[in-house]
Amino acid sequence: MPVIAVVNRKGGSGKSTLATHLAAYFAHNNLPALLGDADFQQSSHAWLRQRDKQRFVPGAPKIAGWSVDPRNILRAPSGVTHVLLDTPGGLKGYDLLRVVMLADAVLMPVQHSLFDRESAADCFAELLAHPRVARGRCKIAAVGMRVDGRTKSEAALRQWAQGLQLPFLGALRETQTYVKCLEHGLTIFDMPAAKVEADLAQWQPILQWLAPMLEVTPASIEAKPARKPTRPVLAPGSLPSGSLKPVAPSAEAELLAARTAPGALDALPPGMPAAEPPAVAPPVRETVTLAPSEPEPPKIHRLVPVSPEEDLDSRFGGLTTRIGRWLELISPKRAR
Numbered sequence: 001m002p003v004i005a006v007v008n009r010k011g012g013s014g015k016s017t018l019a020t021h022l023a024a025y026f027a028h029n030n031l032p033a034l035l036g037d038a039d040f041q042q043s044s045h046a047w048l049r050q051r052d053k054q055r056f057v058p059g060a061p062k063i064a065g066w067s068v069d070p071r072n073i074l075r076a077p078s079g080v081t082h083v084l085l086d087t088p089g090g091l092k093g094y095d096l097l098r099v100v101m102l103a104d105a106v107l108m109p110v111q112h113s114l115f116d117r118e119s120a121a122d123c124f125a126e127l128l129a130h131p132r133v134a135r136g137r138c139k140i141a142a143v144g145m146r147v148d149g150r151t152k153s154e155a156a157l158r159q160w161a162q163g164l165q166l167p168f169l170g171a172l173r174e175t176q177t178y179v180k181c182l183e184h185g186l187t188i189f190d191m192p193a194a195k196v197e198a199d200l201a202q203w204q205p206i207l208q209w210l211a212p213m214l215e216v217t218p219a220s221i222e223a224k225p226a227r228k229p230t231r232p233v234l235a236p237g238s239l240p241s242g243s244l245k246p247v248a249p250s251a252e253a254e255l256l257a258a259r260t261a262p263g264a265l266d267a268l269p270p271g272m273p274a275a276e277p278p279a280v281a282p283p284v285r286e287t288v289t290l291a292p293s294e295p296e297p298p299k300i301h302r303l304v305p306v307s308p309e310e311d312l313d314s315r316f317g318g319l320t321t322r323i324g325r326w327l328e329l330i331s332p333k334r335a336r
Contacts, residue, residue, distance in 0.1 A: 002213045003083040005103040007096070007127075010119040011089035014109040014145035016043040017178060019086040024187040025207065026082055027061035031214065033082035036066040038099075044086045051185030060190045082214065092126060100130045100138055104213050107206075108166075109145040112153035117160055124166055141209060144171030170205040173198075 004022065006015045019035065026033035037044035048065045064080075087099060100106070106127065110120045124140065132138040142161050147153045154171040161168035172178075177196060181187050188196040188203075 003103045004105045005085040005099050006107050007087050008108050009090050009123050010116055016086055018109050019084050020047050021187045023063050023084050024189045027063050028189050031082050034064050034066050034080045036085045039088040054185045057190045103138055106140045108142045110142050111145050112157055141167040141169050143169050146174040147171040149173050169209050172202050
C-alpha cells in the first residue's frame with residue numbers, strides 16, 4: 001500500500017494544497033486513496049467538507065477522509081490501497097520518524113524564502129539519518145510552491161536543492177486558480193483541462209516521479225517449508241502400531257479388578273469359618289514421672305535509708321537537682 005507523506009516543518013508552506021490536489025488526482029484515476037489529516041488545524045478535513053457541499057462540478061469524485069492523531073500515527077484502515085498524509089508543521093524527532101516508518105515517499109513543499117529553505121534543509125538532514133531513507137525505501141523530493149513566474153525563484157530553488165543533493169521535481173506557480181478551487185472543495189484536476197492547461201503541465205514532473213510508487217502489486221507469498229511432525233499423525237479411528245509401554249495399574253483399577261473377578265462375591269461353603277481380622281495390640285502408653293523440684297530460696301531485699309530529697313530526685317531522673325541549680329542561678333539576679 002503506497003503511503004505518500006507531505007512534510008515540512010514550517011507552517012503555511014503549501015502542504016495541504018499539495019495533499020488535496022494529489023488526492024483529487026488519485027480519485028480521478030480510480031485509485032482508492034485516503035486523505036489522512038494529521039494536522040491540528042484540520043485544513044484537509046475542512047476542504048473535504050466543502051467538497052461534499054459544492055455544486056459547481058457535480059461529477060467530482062468523492063474522497064474519503066481519515067483523522068489521524070499526530071502523536072499516534074498508526075496504520076491506515078483496511079480496504080485502502082493508497083494513502084496521502086497531510087502532516088502538521090514543526091514535525092521532528094520521534095514524530096517525524098514515525099511518519100517515515102510508514103511512508104514510501106515524502107514530498108517537501110518549499111517556498112522561495114530564507115525561512116522556508118532553512119526549515120526544509122534541517123528537516124531533510126534529519127530524514128537522511130533514518131535507515132529507511134538511507135536504504136532508498138523511502139524517497140524524498142522537493143516541490144516549489146507559489147513561485148512567481150516573472151522572477152528567478154524557480155532557478156534559485158533548483159540550485160538550492162542541488163546543493164543539498166535533494167531531488168527537485170518542479171515548481172507550481174502562484175495563481176488565484178488554486179485559491180478559488182480550494183474555497184469550494186475543488187482542485188485543478190476537477191476543472192476543464194482547457195482552462196488549467198498551464199497548471200496541469202507543471203504537475204507532470206511530480207506525477208511522473210510518483211508513478212512507479214503508485215503501482216500496487218499483490219504481495220508475494222513465500223511458500224514456507226512444511227514442518228515435519230515430531231509424532232506420527234494417525235488417521236481417525238486407527239490404532240497405533242508397534243509395541244506400547246506397559247502402564248502400572250492404579251489403586252482404583254486394582255480394586256475394581258478384585259471386585260469383578262469370578263467368584264469374588266460367592267458365599268462361603270458351610271463349615272468354613274470366616275476370616276477374622278488380625279488382633280491389634282493396644283498402644284502402650286509410657287508414664288513419665290517428674291522429680292519434685294526443690295523450692296527456691298527466698299530473695300532478701302536489703303533496705304538502705306534514703307533521704308526524701310534523693311528519693312524524689314531518683315524518681316524524676318535528676319530533674320529536681322537541675323531545677324534547684326537553676327533556681328540558685330536566677331536567685332542572685334532577682335535579688336539585684
